[in-house]
Amino acid sequence: MAKKAISIISGGMDSALSSFIAKNDGYEIVGVHFNYGQRTQNRELQAYRLLCNELGVINSYEIELNFFKQIGASSLVDKKMEVPTSGLEDGVPNTYVPFRNGIFLSIAAAIAEKEKAEAIYIGVVAKDSSGYPDCTSQFIKKQESAINEGTKQETQVKIKMPLVAMTKAQIVQSAIKMNVPLQFTWSCYQDEDVACGVCDSCRLRLRGFELAGCKDPIAYKKVPNSF
Amino acid sequence: MAKKAISIISGGMDSALSSFIAKNDGYEIVGVHFNYGQRTQNRELQAYRLLCNELGVINSYEIELNFFKQIGASSLVDKKMEVPTSGLEDGVPNTYVPFRNGIFLSIAAAIAEKEKAEAIYIGVVAKDSSGYPDCTSQFIKKQESAINEGTKQETQVKIKMPLVAMTKAQIVQSAIKMNVPLQFTWSCYQDEDVACGVCDSCRLRLRGFELAGCKDPIAYKKVPNSF
Numbered sequence: 001m002a003k004k005a006i007s008i009i010s011g012g013m014d015s016a017l018s019s020f021i022a023k024n025d026g027y028e029i030v031g032v033h034f035n036y037g038q039r040t041q042n043r044e045l046q047a048y049r050l051l052c053n054e055l056g057v058i059n060s061y062e063i064e065l066n067f068f069k070q071i072g073a074s075s076l077v078d079k080k081m082e083v084p085t086s087g088l089e090d091g092v093p094n095t096y097v098p099f100r101n102g103i104f105l106s107i108a109a110a111i112a113e114k115e116k117a118e119a120i121y122i123g124v125v126a127k128d129s130s131g132y133p134d135c136t137s138q139f140i141k142k143q144e145s146a147i148n149e150g151t152k153q154e155t156q157v158k159i160k161m162p163l164v165a166m167t168k169a170q171i172v173q174s175a176i177k178m179n180v181p182l183q184f185t186w187s188c189y190q191d192e193d194v195a196c197g198v199c200d201s202c203r204l205r206l207r208g209f210e211l212a213g214c215k216d217p218i219a220y221k222k223v224p225n226s227f
Numbered sequence: 228m229a230k231k232a233i234s235i236i237s238g239g240m241d242s243a244l245s246s247f248i249a250k251n252d253g254y255e256i257v258g259v260h261f262n263y264g265q266r267t268q269n270r271e272l273q274a275y276r277l278l279c280n281e282l283g284v285i286n287s288y289e290i291e292l293n294f295f296k297q298i299g300a301s302s303l304v305d306k307k308m309e310v311p312t313s314g315l316e317d318g319v320p321n322t323y324v325p326f327r328n329g330i331f332l333s334i335a336a337a338i339a340e341k342e343k344a345e346a347i348y349i350g351v352v353a354k355d356s357s358g359y360p361d362c363t364s365q366f367i368k369k370q371e372s373a374i375n376e377g378t379k380q381e382t383q384v385k386i387k388m389p390l391v392a393m394t395k396a397q398i399v400q401s402a403i404k405m406n407v408p409l410q411f412t413w414s415c416y417q418d419e420d421v422a423c424g425v426c427d428s429c430r431l432r433l434r435g436f437e438l439a440g441c442k443d444p445i446a447y448k449k450v451p452n453s454f
Contacts, residue, residue, distance in 0.1 A: 061297060067290045067334065073341040092379055098337035102377045106333040107294065110325035114300040139377035146373045150329045150366035152319055 002028045004058070004117040005160075006108050009033055011047030012187045013205060014163050017175045018123035019055055021162045024178065030115050031057040032108055036097070037069040037077045043192040050184040061111055065103070073098055076189060083190045085198040087227070093130055093200060095189055101134035102143060105159065109147040113155045120159045128167040128208075130200050137164050168208025176214060183217040194221045203227040229255045231285070232346040232387075233339045235331055236260055238274030239414045240432060241390050244402045245350035246282055248389045251405065257342050258284040259335055263324075264296040264304045270419040277411040288338055292330070300325055303416060310417045312425040314454070320357055320427060322416055328361035329370060332386065336374040340382045347386045355394040355435075357427050364391045395435025403441060410444040421448045430454040 005027035007019040022029055033048040035041050045062065052060050068077045074097040075081035084093055101124065108120045124135040133139065144159040151157070163171055175182055187205045188195035195202050197220035207227035209216040232254035234246040250256055260275040262268050272289065279287050295304045301324040302308035311320055328351065335347045351362040360366065371386040378384070390398060402409055414432045415422035422429050424447035434454035436443040 061294070063294045063297070065292075065294075067288070067292075068337075070288060070290070071337055071341050096379075098340040099333055099374065099378050100337075102333040102336060102374060103330070106326055106329040109329060110295075110298055110327075113325040114298050133379055134377040136376070139373065142369065142373035142376045146366065146369035147326065147329060149363070149369045150361040151326050152323075152360055 004028050004030060004115055005119040005121055006030050006032055006112045006115065006117045007121040008104055008108055009048050009051055011044040011051065011185060013175060013182060013185045014123035014125055014171060016051050016180050016185045017171055018121050018163055019051065020178050020180045022121040023055055027119060029055050029057045030117060031060040032063065032111055034063050034065055034104055036065040039076060039190055040186060040188060040192045043186045047184055047186040054181050063107060068097060071098060083199050088200050088203060092132065095130060095200060096132050099134060105143050109151060109157060112157045113151050118157065120157055122159060122161055123163050124161050125166060126164050129204065137161060168204050169211035172208045172212035172214055194219055197222040198224055231255050231257060231342055231344040232348055233257050233259055233335050233342065233344045234348040235335055236275050236278055238271040238278065238412060240402060240409060240412045241350035241352055241398060243278050243407050243412045244398055245348050245390055246278065247405050247407045249348040250282055254346060256282050256284045257338065257344060258287040259290065259338055261290050261292055261331055263292040266303060266417055267413060267415060267419045270413045274411055274413040281408050286342065290334060295324060298325060310426050315427050315430060319359065322357060322427060323359050326361060332370050336378060336384060339384045340378050345384065347384055349386060349388055350390050351388050352393060353391050356431065364388060395431050396438035399435045399439035399441055421446055424449040425451055
């Protein structure tokens, strides 16, 4: 029986590449996606399903989490707050969703225990990113340790974060080399029809393509002169 | 401004005592309760609300988690599995819900970050309990460390587990001494009208009362001769 990995797939470029790396590492993939009331929920779900199809996942969990809207405190889930569009700044931006990856990894751990999977893949990027505290290797390592302590003795899960030290340009280059269908991925934080081009996530993506010397296959409403 | 604590309150005896200890420690209490498709969901929610009222909570989060039924793998959420009623056995029983406390603590951490709370109280009991791996102090310590690593720098949360080393008899005695309204609490795993008396949770509770030399204020369908 092939070894199994849970892959957390938002539908963005990073989780797409991370999933294809998991597949390349010889794992059968169980996809996990979270609908948590984020602004682009429908488009991300569509991207997730297209990616699952390309990956040939053996199982898929689409998880509804309504409570993030109850907690709020992030412009991704609270429409009364504005998503920043004037360029990346220092510090934790208001798009940060409190302990999102901690919650996602805990749920992925429960699924890993049920599915008897030996790894969880997550596409966190530490440096060339929005500066979220739940995207660092220090955090992931501690969460892995908590998961292995708090589940059954026979449940031993490795959390793999193949992109953590990569730049966005390297992510674009690797994704193209591995034939990741980037045309299906969705990164924009605020719009679901055409990517805005000016939110932090669009800017990071566009800068990655520019530095990689490649053209992004998706369309943008507006492409800023500088990212 | 008084200091704030998040208290995870299932509505059982342990989380009730843990919450009253938090209050006694000088915290204003933010209650958090999870409806996760457990068999006695309605009755537990009722117990939670009654306890919140007694505690004078300053805020309350009733969190819906539908995905536990999707994951299954536990008789508490999968009605096709049977809740054991013939007495406590060694090993992890089928009432174990995969990484439940990891998930609950991660969500509590997000709420703590939003509410600027400095502590999370959880009523885990390590020894005199069902033997769940997510109820030990080793696990809680590692999860605390992951939470403080994966949230904003200014978010520093202590996870308090005042019951972890207590026996059920000590829990009953402390609860009575602190005037915890045990008549409002609900422990039974399988029934919502009258407690069954024979599931592991009822047996642990009944044994606690017997060893404490006190009478449980709630009614039981059946009280076994031995626990």
